[in-house]
Amino acid sequence: MIIAGQKNIQERLDKLEENVFITLQNQKTLSEGQSSLVHNQTAIFEKLNEMESKIVEKAGVLAQNKSIRECKVLLKRVEQSVCRMTGEVIDKELDDVASTFPMDSQATVAEVEDRLQSQDYAQTTTTFLHKLKAPVIMWQT
Numbered sequence: 001m002i003i004a005g006q007k008n009i010q011e012r013l014d015k016l017e018e019n020v021f022i023t024l025q026n027q028k029t030l031s032e033g034q035s036s037l038v039h040n041q042t043a044i045f046e047k048l049n050e051m052e053s054k055i056v057e058k059a060g061v062l063a064q065n066k067s068i069r070e071c072k073v074l075l076k077r078v079e080q081s082v083c084r085m086t087g088e089v090i091d092k093e094l095d096d097v098a099s100t101f102p103m104d105s106q107a108t109v110a111e112v113e114d115r116l117q118s119q120d121y122a123q124t125t126t127t128f129l130h131k132l133k134a135p136v137i138m139w140q141t
Helices: 002-086 090-097 105-114 118-139
Strands: none
Touching: 090 118
């Protein structure tokens, strides 16, 4: 009977050791999972910080673009007002020629050279250059 009791106790100890081993394996798995979670959280935190800094930069660019658009609208209104006062007509072709000046690259020069092959564009360019020159002559006389 004592031997049977000892066998029973030994079986229970073996089962307990097996359960402890399984528990340790589960703890190891959980620990690895937690480590992976911490790594992922760190990566997410870094991405959020990066996105936050880009948002701040983007907000600045958007504000700058809004200011530029507002300036263009105001400039257009002033141009229309001046044209009404002077009787001058807004000419989109002249605006197109004016947008190429000053020529800051060889590509722009090549583009203007190609466009000057057209008689209409050449005439508009001549008109634009005369308009630029006219105020200088007026001031000199």
